[in-house]
Amino acid sequence: MIKLFLPLFMLLMITGCKKSELEASNSTAVHLEKLDEPKEAYQVAPPKAISEKLLPDENQSPITPKKMDTISKKIIKNGNMKIQVGDIKKAQNQVADILKKNNAYIQTEQFQNTDVDDNLDLVIRVPHKNFDALINSFSEGVGSVLSKNISSDDVTEEYTNVSIKLANKKIYLEKYRDMLRSASTTKDMIEIQETIRELEDEIDVAEGRLRFIDDRVNYSTLNLSLYKEKVRSSATSKIGFGSRFADSVTEGWNSFVSFLLGIISFWPFLLIIPVIIYLWRKWRTRKTK
Template sequence: MKKIILPLFCLILFNCNKAENQHEVNADLVEIIEDDKATSASMAMMAPPPPPKEEVQRNSVSEKAVNSAPNISAPQNNSIAKKIIKNGEIEIHVGDLKKAHQQVNEIIKNNNSYIQAERFNNTDIDEKQFFTIRVPHKNFDALINSFSNGVGSVVSKNISSDDVTEEYTDVSIKLDNKKIYLEKYRNMLRSAKTTKDMLEIQENIRELEDEIDVSEGRLRFIDDRVNYSTLELMLYKEKARSSATSQIGFGSRFGDSITEGWNSFIAFFLGIISFWPFLLFIPIVIFVWKKWRKTRVKK
């Protein structure tokens, strides 16, 4: 019996030690796994996030465009200052048109401006002097104030401003792109091998050069309108006496009425004379009618 109990006790003791060792090993494995997870999480937090797919595609497209673009440096688009065109219209009533004209010339000279166009109009009612003045942008307000204060009585004034910065920027960007493609086509022309390719490239170059000239002309026009504002000035003087608007008195107005009546009579008389062919035709018609009537009575 003792021989059976002793081996059984040893077997039980061995199994208990084995279970304890297994439990310790499992605990150690769990701790190692947790340490690995913590390490992986910390490394994931430290590592930069992978780039999104769209960004990778954009980069690849950019690289392809760079490789296919001509070997020239692309122009840098600097920020464009505000482009504002100022225009104005002013109408001034003056007492002496000649004196006012001299004052206008003096004011224009003092503000570094010039007259682009000038026109004079004389009617029975008034005399009018028209000016188209180009003035530097910075002197525009000073010129308006000088005309308003020292020439005569301002009847009407209209000032407008037009912001063309967006248009100027758009034309500038397109112009830079056209110049890049023009240089590309010129490089292609140097390496062209067939006559057909050369003719096609030359046609593209010609079209691009025409478009570049138009764009540059548009930019020059905008710069000119921005740097020099335009003012339309009109000076006018009412005449002292007019048959239509006379306010002098009954005697003068009576004389004007007689003059107008006589002029109307002369015009009517001359109008009747202009019908002289018809006046000659009427006696002939009367003569023929009378002769026909006598012949009918005899029958």
Template sequence: MKNPILPLFCLLLIHCSKSDGVVQHEAKADLMEVLQEDKNIPSENEPPPPPPPSQEQKRENSSKRSDTISKKIIKNGDMRIQVGDIKKSQGQVNEILKKNKAYIQTENFRNSDVDENLDLTIRVPHKSFDALINSLSSGMGSVLSKNISSEDVTEEYTDVSIKLANKKIYLEKYRDLLKGASTTKDMLEIQEKIRGLEDEIDVAEGKLRFIDDRVNYSTLNLSLYKEKVRSSTTSQIGFGSRFGDSITQGWNSFISFILGLISFWPFFLTIPLIIFLWRKWKGRRKK
């Protein structure tokens, strides 16, 4: 009969190794739970940070990104047109603006001896910008200069929109944390965070409104120019005007010469006095 001690000893070793493995596994699990609890305990000096956005919020944020990404093109233009009559041309411009649903933002008129200038800053819907340019280019007068530019601000607009959406999410998280704040210090720090986020959100929303305004309404700087030239159709009028100008210019030159001489009156008084004193001194020397 074989000795049964050896099989029993093997079974005992196997049972001990299994029990040790279970104990070690339980100890590791307890240690992980303790570390996880330590990580979740907020610091006494800092307010608890807001939890990260949930999966639903991330999906909403990504959908907002896809909706925000659309072409944002800003169109601007400068035109200078030489016309025969400023008032008549201004009336034509007003009719063209009404047809294209545009309006005048600023108006500046200058009248000099040489020319007349009417400078207009026009805001026109983005879709009607090209039609407005074509209408002003034909039938108004001689186009002296025209400059049209386009600026793509899609990337800038999208970046601001994404940051704005994220700031709004964190703002709601901080507001939830404020409701559960336990100490006055945490409440004050969380309120300061909320005020900072609200200011940043206002700035971002203002920037988006500004970009939308420039995209939806294009800007055109229009200058109507009229040169004042003397008519040469009748030589009599041209000669008379030039003759009158010559007399006026000669008289002005004569007055300028007299006034120039008068400005030297100190020298006219000083020179005779110097000559008199010099002669008197010379006569004494001869005696």
């Protein structure tokens, strides 16, 4: 009988030990899993308002924009030239030929004719690579250069900064659009939509600025003034000596008439003169007696 129960007792002891070891291992695993859980999950409460959701999380890595290609140099060239010419029409034809050779065009044109001179003011846009050749052509073959001012402005830094900010704004815009799809309350949707609208306006402004800079970089601007001085400054100097002499006589007569009319305009004072003479004579006679 003892031999029968002894193996059964040993089997029960082995099974109990294995069960205790299994429970101990499971308890240790559960404890380790609790230790591995981040403490922040129990310390940070979910945001109660959309404004809190929009704030960047300090525990998250900062948003990094997509890698941008290296921006080449952005140089804006501008110029001002004033050229004295002998004939405006001939100079205008020469300018048209020079513009055609350099792929340039006239943006604005203004002509002014006075008694002293003729002025033709042009605002010319020319590809950046042809700007220097255009300046040299005007300096050599159109007329006498009275003044010339050329300037270059490096806007590479501004262009780079605007491009980086634009890329960041586009990333934020996509994130806010994702938040809008998952918004649960009307208040959250309104606040997210307002933020999206502001970001879209800022993106439009930044893109407009980049387009403006690209336009000024790709096409330089030249303010060209063609100037012709007239030999005679009055209408009478264009006719003969006899006509000019007659005009002078006429002007003298007109001046004399104007003088007489000016004296006549004082007629009330002329009436006082005889009275003054009569009183003076009467006083003289009394003094003699």
